[in-house]
Amino acid sequence: MTGPTDGSPEGTAATGPADPVTGPGQVPAAGDAYQVRALAGLPEIRPGDDLAELIAAAAPGLEDGDILLVTSKIVSKAEGRVVAADDRETAIDAETVRVVARRGTLRIVENRQGLVMAAAGVDASNTPAGTVLLLPEDPDASARGLRDGLRDALGVDVGVVVTDTFGRPWRTGLTDVAIGAAGVRVLDDLRGGTDAHGNPLSATIVAVADELAGAGDLVKGKASGLPVAVVRGLGHLVDPSGKEGARSLVRDSVDDMFRLGTSEAVREAVTLRRTVREFTDEPVDPGAVRRAVAAAVTAPAPHHTTPWRFVLLESAGARTRLLDAMRDAWIADLRRDGRSEESIARRVRRGDVLRNAPYLAVPCLVMDGSHHYGDARRDAAEREMFVVAAGAGVQNFLVALAGERLGSAWVSSTMFCREVVREVLELPADWDPMGAVAIGHAAAPPKERPARETARFVEVR
Structure with a gap:
């Protein structure tokens, strides 16, 4: 030329x-x-x-x-x-x-x-x-x-x-x-x-x-x-x-594996994150979940602690054992509340998002490194700090899953039967399950999220 x-x-x-x-x-x-x-x-x-x-x-x-x-x-x-x-x-x-x-x-x-x-x-x-x-x-x-x-x-x-x-x-x-x-x-x-x-x-x-x-x-x-x-x-x-x-x-x-840009990648991943309740049968890459855990444990935490643990349920047997035990505990609680069998069945069906997911993660809170003041007010505030840190870790986890093009739903159910979860998963007594995260490939595009006016959530002083 x-x-x-x-x-x-x-x-x-x-x-x-x-x-x-x-x-x-x-x-x-x-x-x-x-x-x-x-x-x-x-x-x-x-x-x-x-x-x-x-x-x-x-x-x-x-x-x-x-x-x-x-x-x-x-x-x-x-x-x-x-x-x-x-x-x-x-x-x-x-x-x-x-x-x-x-x-x-x-x-x-x-x-x-x-x-x-x-x-x-x-x-x-x-x-x-x-x-x-x-x-x-x-x-x-x-x-x-x-x-x-x-x-x-x-x-x-x-x-x-x-x-x-x-x-x-x-x-x-x-x-x-x-x-x-x-x-x-x-x-x-x-x-x-x-x-x-x-x-x-x-x-x-x-x-x-x-x-x-x-x-x-x-x-x-x-x-x-x-x-x-x-x-x-x-x-x-x-x-x-x-x-x-x-x-x-x-x-x-x-x-497009490179769809996200630099600082916008985080913002877009946050935007992409939706609660997904229906999944395909496509297997979940365990490596992708572990990369999401790596993002989760970069969240801020009090006293330079690491209060997050993630239990990954990769086998169908482990998921079934946990969800069956949780269902039985939930039904027992609802019956004690005087709920009708029809009402109980309806509420139990809400847990199908976990049962239908091909992969589950159970985030847990540990209080290692927390301070004990001997004062109820200060001790309660100390726990709240750790709970907030756990939430920040889970949010990082969910956003990172979205970045991996995985759908997820954070369901609070394990918090209502922590003893059952600890027993089935053989967890230490000081691990507090903070819900369960259903993970998989979304069966359908997420619905458009209604716009929220930022000014409604802001107060300036």
Whole structure:
């Protein structure tokens, strides 16, 4: 690959001698030579311009099988996605769906197009002073419009990729990626095939549209005023019948192992934490629970103590023995209260969340290191401090489980029959069970939590 090769203002990268815009076209197989060249001759784009018409005028030699790589900025300009620079922060807010990470004034967010990027893609470069550009409202639709317009103007079947500049986690520097596409194979799924050595490919899906975008960026540059590149020689990637857009490059949240950002990770995990009462049969990873315990024991506690213990019930037999004994104790208590058998049965059914969970944890409080004052008031306050610390540990535990994509429900039932729990689980006499936590994979998405007005819970003095 090379830079400009002929003294013209068009940057060129080539693997063969043919002119990529005006020379004879071919549709080669994968592995054959291809050429990529920046397109000169485009005017400054303004709102309302027919971008397809302008590109057609600058590249009348486009052929079937060519692929156009179009910088999103000129698409945004043509579509009127221009706002005053004074409104940049407001524009970022309006384009943001979710804040992923924040450092000072810099925000990495998920925007309305589903892209995770800095400032929601609101950009102040390559636009007149005093203005900023928003990304196209629907980049895939923009790509389809350009493709249709070029077919109408030149009678050619081309692929179109709308590109934008991205930073990447764990990597320094920027590169172009595809944010919109039409008539192009966006992903090349090689799973089920084999490599050159006959090894099976089980996870290989190539982001073809992103690779095309990167190739175009090599010749367009960031400040050269060449917003369109043309690729020739990769006609096998053009799919006139395909409806796949660049949106398919965005990983679904359920498959995204790195969805959470930095300080926002904790806040999002807290938000994700819900009481889950129905679970699938999918087994729970014991390692995930132990990682949640590791988070739990970082909670604050009085006198530098460690008042938390977690009993993990990983076998079905242990869970059944405990829950059967607790049920019997609960029924006996309810009968002593004079409850009817119907009422008792109804209340016992509320414990099904524990019985139906594939994994249980019983958090316990220990008072090791507590102070004894010989004064009822101070001793009661001392215990309260430890109980609060136990609650903080359990909250850490629940939030960490949410971060592991595990659902949970903290049920208080073991606190009503502590002696029974100690006996069944063979716990020391000074371990106080503080409820039980049902753990598993949620059978359904959690219901939306009603919004709570923060001001209702705050008093300022």
